[in-house]
Amino acid sequence: VILDGIAGISVLLALFVALDQNPIQASQGHLLGMFYLYVSAVWVATLTLLVSLMAGVTYLSRGEERFDDLLRASMEIGLTFVPVAILTGCTCAKLAHDTWWVWNPYLVASAALWIVYLVHLALRRGFDDPHQRARYSAVYMIMASASGPFTFVAALWWQDSPSMIGQLGPSAMAPMLICAGAFTLLSLALVRHRLLLAEHSRQITYLRAQICVGEA
Amino acid sequence: LGSQLQALVAIAEKDFVAAWRAKRIWAMGSLPAVLLVFIFYAVFRLRSGDVSDVVTAALWIAFALSGMLILSYSFIQERNRGSLDGLLLSPAHRAVIYLAKWLPNWFFISLVQTTILLLTSAVFGINLLRVDLLLIMVISAAGYSGVGTLLSAVASHSRSRTMMLGAMLLPVALPLFMVAAKASSDLLHGDSLSPSRHWLQFVSAFSFLSVVLSTVLFNCVVEER
Numbered sequence: 001v002i003l004d005g006i007a008g009i010s011v012l013l014a015l016f017v018a019l020d021q022n023p024i025q026a027s028q029g030h031l032l033g034m035f036y037l038y039v040s041a042v043w044v045a046t047l048t049l050l051v052s053l054m055a056g057v058t059y060l061s062r063g064e065e066r067f068d069d070l071l072r073a074s075m076e077i078g079l080t081f082v083p084v085a086i087l088t089g090c091t092c093a094k095l096a097h098d099t100w101w102v103w104n105p106y107l108v109a110s111a112a113l114w115i116v117y118l119v120h121l122a123l124r125r126g127f128d129d130p131h132q133r134a135r136y137s138a139v140y141m142i143m144a145s146a147s148g149p150f151t152f153v154a155a156l157w158w159q160d161s162p163s164m165i166g167q168l169g170p171s172a173m174a175p176m177l178i179c180a181g182a183f184t185l186l187s188l189a190l191v192r193h194r195l196l197l198a199e200h201s202r203q204i205t206y207l208r209a210q211i212c213v214g215e216a
Numbered sequence: 217l218g219s220q221l222q223a224l225v226a227i228a229e230k231d232f233v234a235a236w237r238a239k240r241i242w243a244m245g246s247l248p249a250v251l252l253v254f255i256f257y258a259v260f261r262l263r264s265g266d267v268s269d270v271v272t273a274a275l276w277i278a279f280a281l282s283g284m285l286i287l288s289y290s291f292i293q294e295r296n297r298g299s300l301d302g303l304l305l306s307p308a309h310r311a312v313i314y315l316a317k318w319l320p321n322w323f324f325i326s327l328v329q330t331t332i333l334l335l336t337s338a339v340f341g342i343n344l345l346r347v348d349l350l351l352i353m354v355i356s357a358a359g360y361s362g363v364g365t366l367l368s369a370v371a372s373h374s375r376s377r378t379m380m381l382g383a384m385l386l387p388v389a390l391p392l393f394m395v396a397a398k399a400s401s402d403l404l405h406g407d408s409l410s411p412s413r414h415w416l417q418f419v420s421a422f423s424f425l426s427v428v429l430s431t432v433l434f435n436c437v438v439e440e441r
Binding site (some may be wrong): 060112115116120122123126127132135136138139140143144146147150151153154155157158177 | 367373377384388398421422425433436437439
């Protein structure tokens with residue numbers, strides 16, 4: 001409850017900082033504020049990819065279900081935050097370059113990551129056996145995570161615009177950190193809830209099996 | 217090591233012979249790609265001027281498509297015949313089985329790709345048979361088949377097999393296609409492989425990493441726990 005409360009308050013604060021307390025808002029409109037949200041969402045997306053990778057590797061080496069739960073939770077959080085990154089990135093591109101799409105490496109990598117997460121979700125639904133599902137899901141996530149940095153570099157070489165925004169001054173650092181921190185706290189709270197849900201779901205399955213055995 | 221090498225040669229030979237006899241692999245791999253090249257030609261033939269970028273696009277889409285079809289054949293056939301269990305029961309190491317499956321895939325994808333290259337050269341009237349372009353294609357085929365062989369094994373266990381392979385493979389292989397297409401476009405525009413971009417190193421690094429990682433992970437895919 002404490003984590004949820006802190007996450008909620010910090011997200012409200014971040015939105016306030018990003019959209020209202022912008023020091024050079026007059027000169028750049030809402031671009032900078034949107035940029036803070038975009039960078040924060042990209043940061044959380046990267047974090048979910050790293051956590052998925054580590055959870056996948058740990059699951060394959062130890063075989064404990066809680067790491068599969070963590071992989072699934074981080075993938076689902078990524079599935080939510082990556083569209084935020086794409087939408088805010090597209091809005092930044094529209095404000096900065098008057099076009100909805102630029103070959104910005106973060107934007108391209110985010111789009112690729114979202115497809116990976118969608119496919120991952122479909123892959124998980126293709127298996128009934130939970131161990132098989134967890135194993136293949138971990139393998140796919142490791143391959144996709146290894147490909148992630150390559151996608152970033154490839155998009156960097158394809159880049160047609162140097163940056164969505166000019167050089168950010170030191171004054172931009174504090175709001176950027178507040179936004180990134182708030183998004184991180186929110187994702188942590190969501191992961192925690194997802195893990196609890198997975199645990200409860202497992203307990204229900206176990207109790208159902210016990211009841212069935214008792215009736216038999 | 218000697219016996220593992222013998223196993224590798226035996227399994228790879230089995231796949232080569234099976235694919236050679238079953239002519240449908242050629243039709244399956246080549247025909248959609250051939251059609252695609254003709255569609256590109258039909259759409260862009262009236263455009264005057266430089267068609268290098270169109271040729272590059274046709275080439276790499278055809279590559280992705282034909283490769284995917286060939287890769288989908290790799291493990292699904294083994295599962296349908298029930299011969300995968302036999303392979304896994306053999307004394308060959310799992311990494312050896314993976315490499316023996318990967319080698320024929322690499323070979324057939326490169327072969328179909330060269331056929332498409334020849335066809336595209338003839339249709340568009342551009343000489344595409346260049347050593348540097350062939351090198352990029354063969355190395356890309358190694359990486360594509362490296363990831364694809366592993367994911368084909370994963371997809372063969374899934375309910376929606378062929379569809380799942382395409383969906384899984386393309387986002388993972390995306391950087392390979394982005395860089396290989398850009399490098400091919402530069403080559404066709406008359407530039408040499410730009411040293412500042414390290415196209416070839418990128419494609420080689422991706423291919424090497426994908427084969428090594430897939431070799432390591434293959435055991436987790438075929439393991440029954």
